Amino acid sequence: MTFTEIFSSTNWDEAKASIYAKNASDVERALSSKKRNLEDFKALISPAAEPYLEQMAQESHALTKKRFGKTIQLYTPMYLSNECNNICTYCGFSFDNKIRRKTLTDEEILQEVAYLKAHGFNHILLVTGEANQTVHVPYFKRVMDLIRNEFANISIEVQPLEEAEYCVLHEAGVYSVLVYQETYHQDVYKAYHPKGKKSNFEYRLDTPDRCGRAGIHKIGLGVLLGLEDWRTDSFFCALHLDYLQKAYWQTKYSISFPRMRPAEGIIEPNVIVGDRELVQLICAYRLLNEDVELSVSTRESEHFRNHIIPLGVTTMSAGSKTNPGGYVVEPESLEQFEISDERSVEQIAKLIQDAGYEAVWKDWDRSFISSPLGGGQRGRITDLTIETDDHV
Template sequence: MKLNPEQQAREAEIADRSFYHTIRQHSWEELGNRVYDSTSRDVERALRHAGDADLHDFAALISPAAEPYLEPMARESERLTRKRFGRAISLYVPLYLSNSCSNSCVYCGYSYQNRIVRKTLTQEEILSEAESIRALGFEHILLLTGEHDRVSGFDYLREAIKLLRPIFPQISIEVQPMSSTEYAILEREGLNAVYVYQETYNEARYPAYHLAGKKADYRYRLETPDRIGAAGVHRIGLGALLGLEDWRVESLCVAMHLRHLQGLYWKSKYSVAFPRLRPHAGCFEPQFHVKDRNLMQIITAYRLFDENLEMSLTTRESAFFRDHAFPLGITSLSAGSHTEPGGYAKPNKELEQFQISDARSPEEVERMLVAKGFDPVWKDWDRVLQ
């Protein structure tokens, strides 16, 4: 979408106060030192501030010094989650609209350099997918695409949201970054939430993972949540791709980003996700392996940092891990996921972005939640409640 001069000026104003200027005041090494210099006394101080911690506290909670404290962290994290969210767990499902992509990212199966079958759903195919998904019980849908302006850009997404709005009362997207003007238009069409992951906050290392395409622009991607907030979108989702760089420093950067956005765009709600690298087309091997114990530390650290933060756990993770981790801080789970366009009506592993780990059906996930005393929620927000 071509912006007029007034819209361009608005975008420049947003960029002038974006998180980019905040994070560039700190080097990656300095942030790492802040984490690794934390002591047991710092961790104990952070535990006393649970639910309303500051960034100093968060650095301690994510540090090696916190590892002996994982059990008290987990207990406090669970207490805060039940206090704020009760026993409700929101359920959602991803709908992949397209796997066409103009980016070259070394960790992604959709990279244009990978020789895979490409598919973009037509309107008829989108409706067929919607029918299959709705039959599973879902009312919250997350739309995903590769990043390709011409194939699945703003106009395509706008038409998809218009098409799906009468079927799904809650629509989120995880797609290519757009302008604040475009987000505002999509919000008026019925968009509820936008999730965008920086992948890595390490600016010096970012080019090693993003070789070509618009995603290679570190600053534009980093400023995307500012543009989403300025557009008045109800919920903003953040995260880093766990496995690219040091997960402790990445987590601190996400926490800093969150605080920046909350200060400027206080009307929006915020969510954090924890995508760990999964097998995909290509040969990339992560340099930093994030163990289950590490991921539990990340989840509980965020809950102790902010008791109001929403957190999601996807089918990237195993059924065993999800069943044991979700009570300690998670507020939403995906279920029955397909990562290929058209996968609900006509499954085709050849089109998958990555291999899921938890392959249980939505009904099985629902039964698990009920058996553990939780309340599955198929939709947790409606525009009429705005």
């Protein structure tokens, strides 16, 4: 059975009602389970689980330390282009925004790379808008040929591609592909994506399958928190993850947790996701799945990122710029969204070290083998002073 078939047989409203109907007994049953399933995940993201956040955080910490050690992988995005043919109501790069468009040349790319290498990065995420006439597979292939030997790990977040195109980029050295469905609420998806290829919900939904068949080493999933009910969207994302892990069991997976941030010409969040709710979601994913990598970006505030390290995350971005050429070439070009944590790479590395963790600068496969494990737990994990009204 394909994921499209699974998805088509799962009703949004029924899934939402099931989540909100969970009670304390369901949560306690999920917490005591040795092997949790998607019904347990529903309980752990439900309102009924909020009083159990401390217990969830303690177990999330223990599971993460057991599987990943006390390490946080660092990466940074490098935006190659803000050209985009889509109209997306939440994105600063939207086609209908009257901004100056920019796509980096080979020389400009090398300038950005030199800056990032000088700051220690060995894991980079290449990001573009979706402009098939400009930033296409030949362009991506040229970029990979240009920088492949500079980094241990190169990921991409670009428009959905065909399986054969992913095969080309896999051969060129792409390690992972991030593709976010944004929202799994099919009935309103078109309203957020009224124009462009991204408006094709089904094509985007099938993208991780094409990545899996192409042999991509790692696939990144996520929803844009703030578009629709975060609990229901996250359940469908977990459903997608569950399917992919069974279908492409040799592939690694990651989940990201982007909350909507201010940007030029975009809508306000439809749903506010508070800090405690985001902590609950991160812990629920870890309790469901010990192996999935969990990533928190500089969208989040300094306060939140200061305290999230022991709670289940394995990957953090640092020193990020969300505009093409943002590090050196053209720092004042328009950002895709405003970052919140503007601290330098060095400050984030020190934050991780001060928390008793090791900052890992390249992919897990090579660094984890030699990374020291262990380390004691200090104090109550959720003694974080993270307030429920701290939101974007």
